Each structure stands twice: as C-alpha cells, then as structure tokens.
Amino acid sequence: ATTDPWWRSAVVYQVYLRSFADGNGDGIGDLAGLRARLPYLSWLGVDALWINPHYPSGGADGGYDISDYRAVDPDYGDVADLEALVADARALGLRVVLDVVPNHTSDQHPWFQAALADPESPEASRYHFAPASEQPPNNWQSLFGGPAWSRTPDGRWYLHLFAPEQPDLNWRDPAVAADFEQTLRFWLDRGVSGFRVDVAYGLFKDAGLRDNPGAYSPTLFGHGPEQAMTWNQPEVHDVWRRWRSICDEYPETMLVGEVCLADLEQVALYSRPDEMHQSFSFRLLKSPWSTEAFADGVRTALDAFGAVGAPVSWVLGNHDKDRQVTRFGGGEVGTARARAAALLMLALPGSAYVYAGDELGLPQAVVPDEAKQDPIFHRSGGARAGRDGCRVPMPWNDTAGVGFSGEALSGERAAEPWLPVPADWDRFAVSRQTRDGGSMLTLYRRALALRDAHPALGSGEATVDTRGDVLTVRCTAADGSVVRCVVNMGAGTTLVRTRGTVLLASTTRVRRSAGSIALPADSAVWLTED
Ligand code: TEU
Ligand code: CA
Numbered sequence: 001a002t003t004d005p006w007w008r009s010a011v012v013y014q015v016y017l018r019s020f021a022d023g024n025g026d027g028i029g030d031l032a033g034l035r036a037r038l039p040y041l042s043w044l045g046v047d048a049l050w051i052n053p054h055y056p057s058g059g060a061d062g063g064y065d066i067s068d069y070r071a072v073d074p075d076y077g078d079v080a081d082l083e084a085l086v087a088d089a090r091a092l093g094l095r096v097v098l099d100v101v102p103n104h105t106s107d108q109h110p111w112f113q114a115a116l117a118d119p120e121s122p123e124a125s126r127y128h129f130a131p132a133s134e135q136p137p138n139n140w141q142s143l144f145g146g147p148a149w150s151r152t153p154d155g156r157w158y159l160h161l162f163a164p165e166q167p168d169l170n171w172r173d174p175a176v177a178a179d180f181e182q183t184l185r186f187w188l189d190r191g192v193s194g195f196r197v198d199v200a201y202g203l204f205k206d207a208g209l210r211d212n213p214g215a216y217s218p219t220l221f222g223h224g225p226e227q228a229m230t231w232n233q234p235e236v237h238d239v240w241r242r243w244r245s246i247c248d249e250y251p252e253t254m255l256v257g258e259v260c261l262a263d264l265e266q267v268a269l270y271s272r273p274d275e276m277h278q279s280f281s282f283r284l285l286k287s288p289w290s291t292e293a294f295a296d297g298v299r300t301a302l303d304a305f306g307a308v309g310a311p312v313s314w315v316l317g318n319h320d321k322d323r324q325v326t327r328f329g330g331g332e333v334g335t336a337r338a339r340a341a342a343l344l345m346l347a348l349p350g351s352a353y354v355y356a357g358d359e360l361g362l363p364q365a366v367v368p369d370e371a372k373q374d375p376i377f378h379r380s381g382g383a384r385a386g387r388d389g390c391r392v393p394m395p396w397n398d399t400a401g402v403g404f405s406g407e408a409l410s411g412e413r414a415a416e417p418w419l420p421v422p423a424d425w426d427r428f429a430v431s432r433q434t435r436d437g438g439s440m441l442t443l444y445r446r447a448l449a450l451r452d453a454h455p456a457l458g459s460g461e462a463t464v465d466t467r468g469d470v471l472t473v474r475c476t477a478a479d480g481s482v483v484r485c486v487v488n489m490g491a492g493t494t495l496v497r498t499r500g501t502v503l504l505a506s507t508t509r510v511r512r513s514a515g516s517i518a519l520p521a522d523s524a525v526w527l528t529e530d
Helices: 031-036 038-044 079-091 110-117 122-126 174-188 236-247 264-269 291-308 331-347 375-379 430-435 440-453
Strands: 011-015 048-051 095-100 149-151 157-159 194-197 254-257 278-281 313-315 351-355 461-467 470-476 482-488 494-497 502-505 511-513 516-519 523-528
Touching: 031 038, 031 079, 038 079, 038 440, 079 095, 095 174, 110 122, 122 174, 174 236, 236 254, 264 278, 264 291, 278 291, 291 461, 291 470, 331 440, 331 470, 331 482, 331 523, 430 440, 440 502, 516 523
Parallel strands: 011 048, 011 351, 048 095, 095 194, 194 254, 254 278, 278 313, 313 351
Antiparallel strands: 149 157, 461 470, 470 482, 482 523, 494 516, 502 523, 511 516
16 A cells, blocks of 8 residues: 555566467467457556557567557557557556657658658758768767668668667757657557657767767676767757656656666666656666675665665566576576576565566577577677577467467467477466466466565665675565565575565475574575564
8 A cells, every 4th residue: 555656666567569479370479469368467466568669660670660650560450459458458457558769760761761762851850861971970889780870872871879770860850859749649648658768878869979989898787988979968868858748747657768878877867756757777687696796786776766766677587688597597597596586576666577478487599590580690690699589479378389379360270470489388388387386477476466465575665685695685665564585696505594474485495494494595585574
C-alpha cells in the first residue's frame, strides 16, 4: 500500500515482439500472439510490458530502423491490434510501454528518401549530410563497426552512428522535434502508458561535428569522454523536459531512457524530476559474477539516482546482451547464479526490467551463422557474434514447434520461426516449468508475489554490505519492516547468522538451523529481520 506512482517500483517485462508469440503461423511473433499470451504475464505477476519496436521498418536492425512512426509493421498487425492489446492488458492490470527511436530513422523513411532525391529539400536538413569529399567529415565510428559516415549515390556523406540503414537525425532542425511530439501524442491517445526511449544519450551531436578525442572502444559500462563529441550533449536534456511536459498531460505515463554512458551520475541526470522518469542502470547487466562488482554496481546506482530523487531501473538482461545464464558461466552454475541474481534485483528498491525468457532461464542460443540477422554480425564479417542468440523465439510448450506459432489459427502447418529454436529447448518450456515447483519460472512467480506483499521489497531504502563472498542488501520499507537479501557469490557454502524467516531461497539446498542458515555457493535468500 503506497501512493507512489506505479513506475517507481514496477516490474516491467520486456517483450521481444518478433520472438514472443506468433498468432498467425507465419513464423514471426506478432501483436495477436502477444495478446493471447497476456494471461501468462498477468499470472507471472509483472506490472507492465515494454514492447520492442512494432513499427514499419526497413528490417536492418530488428525494428530499430523505423520507416513510419505512427503505424504498425504488417508483420505484427495494425493499429487496431495495438489498441486491442492495450485494452486487454488494462483489463488484466497490465500497462503497455512502447519503444521509440528518436536518434535515427530507417533509410526507407520518406524523409530520408526525399533527402536523397534532393539535397536542397527541407528533409535534407533533418539529417547530417556533408558535401562529397575524399575523406569522411570526422573520425566518428559506427557502433556496429566501420566509419559512422557512408556515401549517398550522388557522393555526399551522411552520418549513421549505427548501421548505414539508420541515418542519424539532426535535432537542431525544429521539424524533427515537432514530428516526434506528434508521434508521442499519437500513441498516448491510444492508451499506452509511456515509452522506452532508444539511445536517449544521443540525438544531439557536437555542433561543429569535431573529431572525437579517442577511438571508439566501449569501456566496461558504456561511453565516456573519448566519445565526447558524439554523445551526451547538454542540449538533449531540453528534449526530455519537453517530452516530460507532454507525458504529464496524460495521467500515469512514464519515460524510461536508454543511456549507455559509463558514468552513472551522468545517466541519472536524464531522470531529473522534470526530465524522463527513469533511465536504465546497466551495471548488473555488465558486472562479472563477483561480490565487489555487484556491490559497487548497486551502491553506485543507489547513490547516483538517489541524488536526483529517481528510482533505480535495474536490468539483468535485454535484447542486446548475452543471456545472463550464459554470462554467469552457463549450465548449472550459470543457472544457479541467474536465480540468485534475480532475487537480488527483485529485492532492490526501484523498478526492475525482466527480459522475456530470462524468467525461463534461457541460455544464449547457438544460432547458425547462415540464420543470423544481426547487422553487428554481418558488418563485422563474423568477428562479433551478434545479438541473435538472445532473440530466439520463446518455448511455450513441449510440442515440436515449442508452441511459438499459434496452432489453432490457420489449421495449416506453421512456418519455420524467423530464428531457429535449439532442438532441446522444450526443456525450458513454460508448460513444463509451470508444473515444476523448482523451476526458474516458479522462482520468478513466487518472488513477484512476495514483492507485492512486502513493502520492503522493491521500494524503501537499501544498504549494501559485503563480507568475503557474501553480499547483503538490507531493505527497509517506509513502515519500518525489513527484508534482507543475502547472496553467496563464492564457491563454497557460507553460514549466515539469523533468526529471521526465509521468505524465499534461490535453491532448495539452503539448510536452516537454530540461529543460522547454510547458504550454498551461488545462491541467495530473502530473510525477514531477526
Ligand atoms: O542500443 C543502443 C546502444 O547504444 C547499445 O547497444 C549500447 O551500445 C550498448 O548497450 C553499450 O554497452 C539500442 C537498441 O537497444 C539496440 O537494439 C539497437 O540496435 C540500437 O539502439 C540502435 O537503435
Ligand atoms: Ca505472425
């Protein structure tokens, strides 16, 4: 019972639309499929869903190259399907958050097509073009590999910080801002509860497009001063102030920014009270399995966001990073760690983002090279594996097609899924895990139910302590109630002194005795106070 706005402690489930559920049997996840699976999300106990881009797209970067911001890609349905989804979700108490991509459009977008056709067109000034010359205008690199500048057929240069099919918009042209404001209103008028803002640290570039001081080499936690000319320009904050004021016209709306900067204090500035409501904290997503790394990540985030009065938005997985089971070592060890990490994240105050399939403990899938779609793989000539392995369709049941494609709809055999599902993935199927009291899915569902029941979980204040391999987060609610999350990140069993009750354990191998519990390697518990 709290009067806080919903998003401050929400659990938001990230739906990779193309891989979630295929309603019409063409092998591609869609809005109808998602709509049919809403009861699952309600049963699981999440508060909201964020849907990866659903817009018409050139198809060069998993939908992050948008050709029409106020429509639905025919692969996924139409605007009426989205409205029906929002209505059904609302009836189940679930909110729908859309992805919006303001840093760049598709090269198929009518603006870019007009700009290609006529260098003097008004659309040309909405992008970054430079006159034909031998060398590109500066030393900027594309995040997907190679120079950030490509040539038009008539020899001009244009800027793309991602793939060449994703030309960067020029936010110094007021027509760009005006158009995005219409886009926001278009979807808000259709009942969505907000937006996840792609590359929110981008948009504006150095006004003189000067060389970056350093080469592009992503540091551990994101971009830093070496890329100072490309990212995090002060002007961008005016955009978020304007977007906030638009969202404030619609009750209970939120903006969450993707801000991939190394310095979390800079990231938190995007969540000042008059800007976006949240910006992701990617620390847990990028930390190796070590007490120091996790403790530092949690403390740094709590401090940085606390300083601006915003909740931390915790992330353990998304569509850009290897699945956590694999990141944490794979197999049984990786799974045990992912279970413990889930209890840590879901205890911490703030909002938590759960990437579809992480609640099933999916590992990074091995996708054959010839099936890979990710431009990172193709542009690097195969040197970088790409992100396909975390984007494989969801296994719903243990039939041959793992229940991804709706059997009922056409009566015909469903098409092959757009990315191949590993042969043994029926073992991760929702249908199996629902029946298994020890499954990852059961753990998530129990954790989410407890998080609803205990105000100390997901809101209030947290303090972080480490002792050897043991990380303890002590969470105190406004009513004074306390829950501790104790994580043993070491390789051996450890004894935790407590008289409290175990609310939930990540493993059945926790042993209780009077005054203490034995916590096995790579496990976590939620404890009431002594
Ligand atoms: O990602 C943008 C982005 O900058 C991250 O990939 C970032 O480089 C990384 O997390 C740093 O550690 C977003 C989307 O999430 C991604 O899927 C798109 O490909 C990209 O924007 C372009 O739209
Ligand atoms: Ca489909």
